[in-house]
Amino acid sequence: MPSQIKTSVVESPSVRCVFGDIFGADLPARWQAFLARQTVPISAVKGGNDFYFNYAQLPEQAPDGASNLLEQMTWALLTHPDYDQVIWPLSNSIDNSRPLCLVPLKNHGRRSVMASGFIGLSRNEPHDSGRSPIPKTLCFSHALIAGKTQHTSARLSLSRHLKNKLSPEQKSFLKRKADALRELMTPPKITRTQATEYPLALAKSWHAEFIRPDLALNPKLTVHEPRIPVLIATHWLELGGAEKFAVDLVKALPKERYAVYVTTDIASFNHWQTDIIEHVEAVFHLPGFLPDHAVPVFYEYLIRSRHIRLLHLHHAARAYDALRHIRRFHPRLQILDSLHIVELPPNDGGYAEASARRFEAFINHHHVISQFLKNFLTQRWQIQDNKISVIYLNVDSHYFDPERVAKGQIRHALNIPDQACLVGFLGRFSAQKQPLKFIEAAQLLQQRWQQSGATRPLVFLMVGSGLLESEIKRAIRRARGTTILLHPQLQDTRPVYRDCDVLMMPSANEGLALVSYEAMAMQTPIFFTDVGAQSELLPAEFLIDNSAPLAKKFADAMWPYLIDAEKRRHAGVTMRRHICEHHTHEQTISQLLALYEHLLSQA
Template sequence: MRIGSEPKDNSFFLNFTHLNERIPCAAPNLLEQMTWALLAHPEYNTIIWPLFTSINIKSPLQLLALDAPAEAIQQGFISLSRKSGIESEIHLSYKTLCFSHALLTSETANTAPPLSFLRTLKNKLSLEQKLFLKRKVDALRELATFPKKDKASLNKNALALKRSWPAKFIRPELHLNAEVINHKQRIPILIATHWLELGGAEKFAIDLIKSLPKEHYAIYVTTDIPSFNHWSSEIADQVEAIFHLPSFLPQSMMAIFYEYLIRSRQIRLMHLHHAAQAYEALYHIRRFHPQLQILDSLHIIELPPNEGGYVEASARNFEAFINHHHIISYYLKNFLMQRWCIPEKKISVTYLNVDSDYFNPGLIEKGQMKKALNIPDNACVVGFIGRFSEQKQPLEFIKSAQLLQQRWQETQQTQALIFVMTGSGLLEQEIKQAIQRAADTCILLHPQVNDTRPIYQDCDVLMMPSANEGLALVSYEAMAMQTPIFFTDVGAQNELLPPEFLIPNTAPLAQKFADAIWPYLIDSEKRLQAGINMRHYIRTNHHHQQTYTELLALYQQLLNCE
């Protein structure tokens, strides 16, 4: 199949094999992504997306060079090519890139869609888009240099010729079907994230997307570092489109794509959530979209070697491009005002807060986690929930567990004392080795889960020895679930937790945690009352609806300033 009636130089050709009429279009914006992939790789002639067989599912979705005909494409594929005759090109030239994951799974292949694939594809293509795929395009020349005919006019703009500005001023234009970008009076906004995986900042972005009124906002989402993006499914039906940029673009092309996305969707507000490439793209975006409202959310001041993290980088490198900062604590507000002299009117403090109606111990059956891990019903359980990373210091949790177990045995407690670590991450192997060395202490690993409520419900206390935090989401959730939580006194934790639950972040840290937690381990009434007090505080001061009410008001304030 070739789009268009007459082939011309540099035309793009759409091809497929083994494509069933009833197979749905499983990847939204498929043709748009494949076109950009071809534009971004002028040294390749063809982009292929296998239908049923993946090449490499152990890594996130990416483009791989196809050095020889692969079984994956023999089972069926969709391709976009600079030349006609896809089969001969694959077998002879090998200048082909292939998406590493199959487009369709067995589930989607067996599900009868309301429309056929061809009908769905035709509905997404406008006449202008077909013309775009026909017309002459030299991707390397247009995207990397100034066309000769434009140099004279550019001489009038000295700024554009400065050596510190890369030549990114030719802006590719895809003429999209009007129905694809018809927002029907809604305000188009872009939420830029670095990925959609487990984490407090990411959870905040996900919950914000879910809470935004869809009748008022048309939401686009991007991710800009390689990842499986497991949480994409949480918002797939809440947004207009999700673009995982590393899956089809090199990093050098992301700024150009961000500007194209803002222009093609007429984005009015861009909200950054720790998206490194989106920040870098602001230099390019602001040249063409001075009226665009740009908001960023900042969560944590990172320790060395990360040089302050996004809070520092935002103020140091991108302050001139940003209209407003949303921050999650007064600790960060003081940092921005005192270190970078950012005006107070440009900063809004809105706590992350928590949905205490959802994180409600009365809704969750007790014993689910204990049953899954074969923990006795009457056991006392100390929990850890978070990434297995240096920042969270899970190895300190294991050291403290050993100290508590030793004291537990010395005082001849009758209940079993169990420690449960929930999460995953780079330190997982080291944690397993440390658990083996602590053979006299029962420490169990629980996999990362989307719904953590059963974990909170079955833990008697939580112990979180983080080296650094912003204001941890796990604190909000544990308090809402009536589970006492002990935390290192870092970041803005003291804006949420009472002093007796904050542990000085100094050596010997494990011993300090053990000393603070011990009275609550041996006194169930003390634990119960602490949990009740924490939930009452959350219900009174940190209900999630307050967060979204304040952010919606901030959105409207910024949009009124266009």
């Protein structure tokens, strides 16, 4: 190592932190404190190379909200053997609303990183000269990977030098360990019949060239007593019913009782991370630093390193796929999944079907949001009744309260007259939600409105976004004489419910739609197709048979409520009363916490 480089050790003798004159001053005190809070990796795999940290041109202020940064950088190295260095550029700082993602970094970006400073993590000593440590760079959004190394597979044999120092008993012990590891890493030889009959038992559970890693962690990050560590595995942290339920659950779990970790499976901006960051120990956006084949290994590592006692899956496909690997090492871990909907083809049942068909052997308990889903699991898949709990999603009736939301916000923003009758649609612009049927029904209602001689305007509002947006805009242009307005999806939907007189939701399929709970709590009558478990919440007069002519059926059912304000008011009051008595957020959380405690008592 060049003489001008000063070497220091942080937390573990296996990790060397390199910084010196060629990069500027020594590590500022705030950065030392920041790194002391981080997870600290040690040499673990791929030939036993040490990992080195280097710091360049760090400003005095340490970043906020960068929990587990070094741990994720370490995993990026472990799972990408073609690269020998991971770098986090200070010019980007850390943005909690953005996940890591692999994108090319151009030459000017490299120069910017070098000029503004970075944290680097290297597989080998990062400096043998004063040259730039970033000859070739790939950007992980906030972490960079640079410099290729030759790929080498893991070695299981003992060196001759080591063998000469071992006793026969030690050699025998190590040979048994090596043979066991080799067996785990070797694809099994199976017959075609075996592969068909016993696919789960015979499937190997991780990438053949990847050794189960051990990283030295800061004990402050892993010792939670007397709190119970739980892991919430999510699809992503974006707008959606299942995701909203997961976010609300994380925020409601008592911090004095549970230490909560969250993972996301799908690359996304994860806008809702900011809502939960103060309620969790850490959030891991797996696509940002892991290849697909390493996800099961990381899940097992996370459960082992944090002493997780309960894993709760929320439509997390990669977490489901990791279950066979997790169960191999953690047979006493309690695994719970939440199921929301039986999907139509081509999704063939969705998560409910997959959970029962492929992963039932690994799961301790199912939480379902409706009796409809429980019947699906018990009747189609013969799952025992005592392995399923029906806990409705419900709604925060204090938050979704019309008395707490000023009337007229949406009408004012879109120049909708106060006296207009406003019919709303709220949801994704996707085939499942059938927004084009809303437009068809709107045209039929507009014709009746004109024929009735009504003097006040009739306006239709569609709030959302999605793949069908272009087709919806074309359909609106063709619907001359019918006023249909579009508005992007909103983080706070209460002003929409507050200003709409009636909601129309012609979905082709649902579980039990969250919009139903919210509209009813906001005292807004809502008409829905009779699909999924909607009949478990809505009165029969607000359910529309899902058959042709669907648009006309909606128009017929809604018409009496459009022309009679008192009828609408009475329906809204009745709906809110039902929510407040039977479907509150507090009831959901209370029942889920009781389920958590029951499962933990079984461990």
